[in-house]
Amino acid sequence: MRTRRAEYSESTRQALVDSAVHLFTKRGYAGTSLDEVVKRARVTKGALYHHFSGKQALFEAAFTQVETQSISSLTALITADGDAWETAVGGLRAYVRKCLEPEYQRIIVHEAPVVMGWERWREAEEQFSFGLLRTAVQLLVDAGEIEEAPVEIMARLLFGALSAGASTIASSSDPKRTGREVERAILRVLEGLRKK
Amino acid sequence: MRTRRAEYSESTRQALVDSAVHLFTKRGYAGTSLDEVVKRARVTKGALYHHFSGKQALFEAAFTQVETQSISSLTALITADGDAWETAVGGLRAYVRKCLEPEYQRIIVHEAPVVMGWERWREAEEQFSFGLLRTAVQLLVDAGEIEEAPVEIMARLLFGALSAGASTIASSSDPKRTGREVERAILRVLEGLRKK
DNA sequence: ACCGGTACGTACCGGCGGTATGTGAGATAC
DNA sequence: GTATCTCACATACCGCCGGTACGTACCGGT
DSSP: OOOHHHHHHHHHHHHHHHHHHHHHHHHTTTTOOHHHHHHHTTSOHHHHHHHOSSHHHHHHHHHHHHHHHHHHHHHHHHTSSSOHHHHHHHHHHHHHHHHHSHHIIIIIIIIHHHHHOHHHHHHHHTTSHHHHHHHHHHHHHHTTSBOOOOHHHHHHHHHHHHHHHHHHHHTOSSHHHHHHHHHHHHHHHHHHHBOO | OOOHHHHHHHHHHHHHHHHHHHHHHHHTTTTOOHHHHHHHTTSOHHHHHHHOSSHHHHHHHHHHHHHHHHHHHHHHHHTSSSOHHHHHHHHHHHHHHHHHSHHIIIIIIIIHHHHHOHHHHHHHHTTSHHHHHHHHHHHHHHTTSBOOOOHHHHHHHHHHHHHHHHHHHHTOSSHHHHHHHHHHHHHHHHHHHBOO
């Protein structure tokens, strides 16, 4: 059942999400009006409220789209075979790079916890960035690379450190240099946790 | 020049800030209307806009008040004489406890970066929590407790980890237990950085 | 060809942030 | 003491925005 109407509908929905991602990235959630969103998508608010229950739902759709696009390549990296430590370091580097993209920076790192509420955000992140990071930490523990520890807590702390690092890089006057410094600093933290 | 009018004025300003702190903590920035704020302070919007240029300025006043009250005791702890390592650990414990207070949690940790904008927030935090943390890290480096490193970056990462830990504790079903786990986890990270 | 339902568009509402202006109590000058 | 000035508010109003109610055109099945 692949009708034309369904295609049109999906297309307008996609246009709305794309518009939302663009504007939320540029002006933030509170600074973006739905009139702007629908204008950019060349529809009206009727279309928006047909596809989404409100502004929050639209934000969650934008959130999900950005996260989905971002996570797929990282998951492949993390779950690949090979030395656990090297794999984790590679994933770390990739994640830091991902955090530098404006869309990820603003929508996922900065605004999502406030807009969605911490509880809902935490729940949603289980299947995205945070879930991936926890998996990576668990793999390191299983491989005996770092000492036993409450994985949940460690993953939370690492997640916070990574986010702060990404923000630091993004607002730096010399992002490339700061990026290298952040990477090295996180690596030193990880090395400190490593079994001898 | 200590006139009655000046005292009244300062009193109403303080009532507005107190009201703002209470409501921003309870319902967040976006969820709080200025009508509610002025109603609770038993004044009108005229008074509010006489003392503050707008909602954002009111938030910054609330931010400053919460931070100022929070920081003073911590500063005394950190700058005290004695073993640098023990002092730092004590400061860490005190900061984690501070992050458990709802006002600090919501206004300072969660909403400030989004409401004030990351750049402005970063600038303001220089003289509050973050500045204090950087001082602590610098003291540890000076005392030779941890290896030389870019203090700025390390402080940023630690700050992010602490914030994430505080959020985790606050939304935990068993905050006291989670609090101990977070403290132990951060201590392990610090121990990993410590010189042998 | 007709009908049913979906995918929108249109018009409107209530609330909120912000502003322009009025006003009265307290400070000031004589 | 009283006239005047000033400033700390109060009042009334505006425009914008999120959300809703309702109208409508068009596609798809029969």
